[in-house]
Amino acid sequence: MFKKLNNYLFQKRAKKIISTLERERRFVNYNNAKTVLLLFESDFSEKNPEIRKIIYKLQQDGKKVSAWGFVDKKLVATSIMPDFRILNYKETNMFHVPENSFITELEEQKFDLLIDLTLKPLLPLQYVALYANALCKTGTRNTELQLYDFVLDIEKLMTHKEDAETYEFQPDEAYLFQQIIFYLKSIQTKD
Numbered sequence: 001m002f003k004k005l006n007n008y009l010f011q012k013r014a015k016k017i018i019s020t021l022e023r024e025r026r027f028v029n030y031n032n033a034k035t036v037l038l039l040f041e042s043d044f045s046e047k048n049p050e051i052r053k054i055i056y057k058l059q060q061d062g063k064k065v066s067a068w069g070f071v072d073k074k075l076v077a078t079s080i081m082p083d084f085r086i087l088n089y090k091e092t093n094m095f096h097v098p099e100n101s102f103i104t105e106l107e108e109q110k111f112d113l114l115i116d117l118t119l120k121p122l123l124p125l126q127y128v129a130l131y132a133n134a135l136c137k138t139g140t141r142n143t144e145l146q147l148y149d150f151v152l153d154i155e156k157l158m159t160h161k162e163d164a165e166t167y168e169f170q171p172d173e174a175y176l177f178q179q180i181i182f183y184l185k186s187i188q189t190k191d
Contacts (some may be wrong), residue, residue, distance in 0.1 A: 008094050010123055014130050014145050023157035025149055026138040029182040033113040035064045037132055039125045039139075040117045040173055042086045046078045050174050051117070055084075066109070070118075070125050087124055096123035106131045114138065115180055116148070117173040138180050152179055 036058055040051045051067065058065045069086040078086045093097050106128060114132050116139030118125055129137060129147050138150040154171050 002094075006123055007121075008056070009095050010126060011143075014126075014147065017130060019123050019147060023122065023133075026135050026136060027149065027187065028112045028143070028184075029187060029189060030061075030181055032135075033063060035111045036066070037109075037111040037114045037134055038065055038067040038117065039114070039128060040067065040069045041119070041122060041125070042078075042090075044071065044072035044073065046071060046076065046086055049105070050172065054117070054173065054177050068110070070124070070126055087128075089124075092124050094105050098187055100123055103127075103131050107133055109133060112136065113184075114148075115177070117176050118142070119154075119171065119176065138184070140176065150180075150183070152176065152183070154179075 030056035036057070038051070039057065040048070042048055042051075048069065050067065055065050055067055064083075066083045066091045066190075071086050071088050073088055074090060076086050076090075078084075087098060087102070089096070091102065097103075109132075111132065111134040114129060114137040116125065116129055116137070119140065119142075120185045121142045126143065126147065129139065136150060138152070139148045141151050141153045141155065154176065
């Protein structure tokens with residue numbers, strides 16, 4: 001029951017913010033992005049080796065990266081640093097909205113690109129995506145809201161029927177990152 005209520009409240013709040021907030025939107029290709037906000041679901045141990053590889057790859061390409069993750073447990077062992085943090089439910093209110101200090105921090109920072117690598121809807125990270133001040137927001141289609149400017153639809157990839165056999169493809173963050181970066185590099189604009 002609380003999950004439905006929280007989703008309903010998010011939908012309502014997000015529609016209002018999206019319709020009233022004047023956000024500068026534009027497509028930012030990979031080469032032009034200097035600052036990146038990366039959203040991810042943390043593994044339970046909070047080691048996140050794949051995410052750390054992605055961060056390293058972005059940094060090697062000259063990007064300044066801030067990574068915000070979420071883990072579904074009560075206590076987080078990873079310390080909060082300016083460019084890497086893992087949120088949990090303790091740092092959200094009962095509706096899963098991150099604390100005001102996190103929201104204020106997000107609104108004060110500017111990013112060229114937001115890359116959401118979550119494969120399923122996580123309300124705290126959806127709020128982060130909603131409030132983040134980014135020129136271009138990318139992610140998967142996990143809500144009907146227009147949170148993102150560039151959406152990758154991976155649901156069609158997840159179940160594929162071939163003859164009588166059915167197999168399921170389970171994309172991970174690395175696959176999602178590769179696909180998003182491929183398209184961000186491929187699309188050419190005249191800025």
